[in-house]
């Protein structure tokens with residue numbers, strides 16, 4: 001069986017507070033890739049229980065991510081939208097990848113260190129092995145491209161390392177089964193580009209905007225009302241200087257740089273174009289323009305998400321249908337992977 005050449009996979013955890021960083025760093029790109037690629041978008045609920053075992057209303061959190069995908073413009077009829085736990089093969093391949101990945105590789109993962117905090121001994125084994133499951137998500141579909149925010153870069157490097165080691169260690173078997181010289185798993189390309197690969201907190205320009213930050217004022221949630229969005233932007237931390245006329249002028253101004261990046265990503269321009277448009281203007285002018293733009297882009301998504309959330313059976317049926325279609329690909333991969341490993345049966 002030949003390699004797919006044009007397949008996108010990406011995922012988002014159903015851990016609440018879906019925010020502007022998730023939208024600009026990931027979902028907006030998912031939407032854009034639909035015309036040129038075969039796309040598979042997954043609500044990664046198995047990942048959601050790695051950091052916190054007991055999740056509050058996991059079912060609704062899962063539906064909410066699916067609703068955000070669809071409300072943002074992902075077409076679940078043309079592409080696949082599903083939740084990870086409905087396709088058991090993710091867990092099976094993750095186990096096998098735990099045997100491919102080396103302890104040293106996982107020990108280098110900065111996200112584990114950040115999430116485990118000071119008490120790493122008390123972190124779950126699942127949190128440690130999280131990147132193996134992520135590699136399994138991607139490689140189960142032999143995806144060639146993975147759109148993500150900047151914080152996932154290291155995990156994607158690990159995915160490439162796992163694919164390369166598997167292809168190398170099983171090279172003979174892979175050829176025996178007729179897969180040619182290119183190996184069985186693709187060496188996946190990350191897609192991390194544009195002005196919003198790392199959206200920062202509205203309260204501290206050196207911290208990433210995140211679901212887990214206690215202050216709700218630090219992020220714009222996709223479920224925020226127009227008033228909340230405007231208020232959060234109005235109150236966003238900035239410095240007293242007007243906007244510069246070159247990108248270099250933003251170098252030491254993380255909060256200003258962040259707001260410019262958000263404006264650029266929402267309006268589909270480069271940060272440079274935004275800087276020239278607003279050169280010399282005060283935040284008193286820029287912030288209302290940004291708030292208006294953010295409301296214009298996010299309010300329709302918010303409205304559509306609410307409609308979908310009012311009809312959970314409809315969302316569930318989309319996810320079940322997506323899982324059925326994902327499973328067809330996943331089962332074929334696992335059949336071949338089992339043969340390559342040499343398992344009986």
Ligand code: TYM
Nearest residue numbers: 010011012013021022025026044134148149197198199209
């Ligand atoms: P998660 O759920 O933390 O985040 C989902 C996506 O949002 C991006 N993101 C951001 N982008 C820009 N600025 C930010 N402040 C910001 N915060 C989050 C993330 O980079 C991500 O693209 N491990 C993944 C989920 C996952 C996955 C996968 C992704 C599991 N399996 C396979 C791709 C392929 C995660 O925790 O994302």
